[in-house]
Amino acid sequence: MTSSEGVAPAAGVTRRRRARPGKVLAPYLLSLPAGLWLLALFLVPLVVMLSLSLQTCNFGTGACVMTWHWGEFWSQVSLYHSQFLTSIYFAGAATIIDLIVSFPIAYWIAFYGGSKKNFFLLMLLVPFFVSFVIRTIVWEFILSDQGIVLGTLKNAHLLPQNFHILATGYAVVAGLAYNYLPFTALPLYVAIERIDKTVLDAAYDLYASKREAFTRVILPLTIPGMFAAFLLTFIPALGDYVNQQILGGTNNTMIGTVIQNAFLTNLDYAGGSALSAVLLAIALVGIFAYARLLGSRTIEEYL
Amino acid sequence: MQDQHNPQPGSNDPALDPSIWRGLTQPRMSRRQMLRAAGAGAGALGVSAFLAACGVKGATVGGGSSPKPGGVGSASWWAKQKLHHTVNFANWPYYIDVLKGKHPSLQHFTDLTGIQVNYTEAISDNLPFYAKIRPSLQAQQYTGYDIIVMTNNSPPLGYLINYGWLTPLDQSAMVNFHKYASPLVANPAWDRGNKYTMAWQSGWTAIGYNSSVVKNPGDSVQILFDPKYSGKVGMMADPQELGSLGLLAIGVEPATSTESDWARAAKKLQTQKSDGIVRAYYDQDYINHLKNGDTVVSQAWSGDIFQADLNHATSDLRLLIPHEGGMSWTDNMCIPAYAQNPKDAMTLMDYYYSPDVQAVVEYYNDYVCPVPLAQQVLLHPTGWAAETLKAMKPSIGLPYSKTANAPTVFPDKQAIALSRPYYQYKSQEELTAWNNLFLPITQGS
Numbered sequence: 216m217t218s219s220e221g222v223a224p225a226a227g228v229t230r231r232r233r234a235r236p237g238k239v240l241a242p243y244l245l246s247l248p249a250g251l252w253l254l255a256l257f258l259v260p261l262v263v264m265l266s267l268s269l270q271t272c273n274f275g276t277g278a279c280v281m282t283w284h285w286g287e288f289w290s291q292v293s294l295y296h297s298q299f300l301t302s303i304y305f306a307g308a309a310t311i312i313d314l315i316v317s318f319p320i321a322y323w324i325a326f327y328g329g330s331k332k333n334f335f336l337l338m339l340l341v342p343f344f345v346s347f348v349i350r351t352i353v354w355e356f357i358l359s360d361q362g363i364v365l366g367t368l369k370n371a372h373l374l375p376q377n378f379h380i381l382a383t384g385y386a387v388v389a390g391l392a393y394n395y396l397p398f399t400a401l402p403l404y405v406a407i408e409r410i411d412k413t414v415l416d417a418a419y420d421l422y423a424s425k426r427e428a429f430t431r432v433i434l435p436l437t438i439p440g441m442f443a444a445f446l447l448t449f450i451p452a453l454g455d456y457v458n459q460q461i462l463g464g465t466n467n468t469m470i471g472t473v474i475q476n477a478f479l480t481n482l483d484y485a486g487g488s489a490l491s492a493v494l495l496a497i498a499l500v501g502i503f504a505y506a507r508l509l510g511s512r513t514i515e516e517y518l
Numbered sequence: 519m520q521d522q523h524n525p526q527p528g529s530n531d532p533a534l535d536p537s538i539w540r541g542l543t544q545p546r547m548s549r550r551q552m553l554r555a556a557g558a559g560a561g562a563l564g565v566s567a568f569l570a571a572c573g574v575k576g577a578t579v580g581g582g583s584s585p586k587p588g589g590v591g592s593a594s595w596w597a598k599q600k601l602h603h604t605v606n607f608a609n610w611p612y613y614i615d616v617l618k619g620k621h622p623s624l625q626h627f628t629d630l631t632g633i634q635v636n637y638t639e640a641i642s643d644n645l646p647f648y649a650k651i652r653p654s655l656q657a658q659q660y661t662g663y664d665i666i667v668m669t670n671n672s673p674p675l676g677y678l679i680n681y682g683w684l685t686p687l688d689q690s691a692m693v694n695f696h697k698y699a700s701p702l703v704a705n706p707a708w709d710r711g712n713k714y715t716m717a718w719q720s721g722w723t724a725i726g727y728n729s730s731v732v733k734n735p736g737d738s739v740q741i742l743f744d745p746k747y748s749g750k751v752g753m754m755a756d757p758q759e760l761g762s763l764g765l766l767a768i769g770v771e772p773a774t775s776t777e778s779d780w781a782r783a784a785k786k787l788q789t790q791k792s793d794g795i796v797r798a799y800y801d802q803d804y805i806n807h808l809k810n811g812d813t814v815v816s817q818a819w820s821g822d823i824f825q826a827d828l829n830h831a832t833s834d835l836r837l838l839i840p841h842e843g844g845m846s847w848t849d850n851m852c853i854p855a856y857a858q859n860p861k862d863a864m865t866l867m868d869y870y871y872s873p874d875v876q877a878v879v880e881y882y883n884d885y886v887c888p889v890p891l892a893q894q895v896l897l898h899p900t901g902w903a904a905e906t907l908k909a910m911k912p913s914i915g916l917p918y919s920k921t922a923n924a925p926t927v928f929p930d931k932q933a934i935a936l937s938r939p940y941y942q943y944k945s946q947e948e949l950t951a952w953n954n955l956f957l958p959i960t961q962g963s
Binding site for chain 2: 273274275277290294295297298300301360382464465466467469472473476479480481482483
């Protein structure tokens, strides 16, 4: 919008004056739909949740009154702090597994995919066209103690009879890693794909070995993408309750399950809201750390 | 020891094992009683302007007192009601007689009265179901159901009564009930004078064990704390069930316990968990884990164990009601407020108190029968009951006398003496205190 450049000052002034109302309003009008969407579907529910966490609710009628009961936060966190730690640990482990697994995939597609890049990306996504809950339940079926995998191995005496995968933390981490893989692979692919291949040639010209070219050129250039992938995977995995409920046991409860039980099984809206608010705060810390380290601009590029 | 059945041969169509289906589909969760919920909870009623601005809907509710003269549920109101020849009945899954995908007792009802029954298995848990119908009741609208089935020890039944969200029953239409109802369910503590409810079925939360592994179960709840069965003990995830057992284990009557007892019970259960005795805290799936050997002794619901025992050729499951007591609960039929077909609902509810009908239901169900005379029908069936039982026999595969003589279906004096009521929370603070002690045990990390 630099149309007035090189125009005589007098004419420029009149033109700018005429164009001004539209020019000033245009960005706001253009962002209005997104703004309304954010307001109605994000900010309002967020405020309702935060206010609910400070209210006292009647379990029977569902009616809540504002009591500014800050103690709710303290009591919920002291009851369930270990479930928060479990969630951070599981989500973190799943995200790191996803980064390790999807980096070679993204790298290979970006560098060697050639004209079939889109086809390979589609192949990566095809399993995820089936509902997330259904896929997780199928894993429960496949991995059950006497199921088609473990049952067969046990019958062949390759595994002890009491060996089990379900109801362990490993099963939950594996489920999370499986379900959130595309959220890691796609931002990584974008980051690797946009690397200028001539930079790599330059590295070789400067006598870099293949390994040095990878660790000193490619890896640093993909770091913003890795962080984006980390956030996109870690934050949803942190609040996930499906994997834990289907694949996990009772000694590896994640905070998402506690929140879900608070709302649906115990009708404790205030407690559930307080836990959700704490979870949100943890997620925000992650995002702010990202913004501080890499600048908010890179978020826009990858998210 | 309550269960004297030998391992049973039978037709055993494995696809038809009702306890498996019930176990898979019917979470017995959240059995809490809060008959006087309105007490301290009433202080929290009402809606602030702030809340209204946030879009959270509150409620204005009336008290659950006796029907006003001429008001809903009064004799003159009932006199004006007419049959609409249709009734919408919401029940728990696998809780009624089944024959070839149909329910003989409901078909018989339609044949007798011309009333079509829309039978849905819509209730899988008390609180979530209550949360679903509550908005309709608050808006003074029909919930879509004329009969619902709520458990006496879970808060929703108390809420429904206290907030005036149940239609008082037509006492004059309860002919069979007044004639045949068992003393266990007539005029019960949770609904004096049966003003709002009629029992559907009852049961115990007791102990199930695998008799091929547990040779000497003894007669105490301490078996669940026995290091001999470390890692093979199943406990219930529901805080009401878990806490009540903890109280029995420390020698306290749950119904008269205090908050300091609860803390001691929680400590005992926490130790049981940290000592590695508990395999897991289960919902409805405990029965499958008991069957496949993951657990050898577990908290259990009486009907499930009985059915697993009856209908499963290789099952070694037995029920133990310990000398400390078995927690006793009752699922109750009631008519939600604003029901469109109350007279049809009354007709159906009273129909289920006919001994012939209960005999058919119980031959399939095996929970505690609210009609003692059904025992005689099972022993000497006649007419419709005889035909129907005969038709059901190939799929159930056992003589009717097995059901008739089971103390878990027609409880004897000993079983009745061992029944214990649940604690009734006197306020929401008490319920929260209870949950904050026992929920963190089951939702461990």
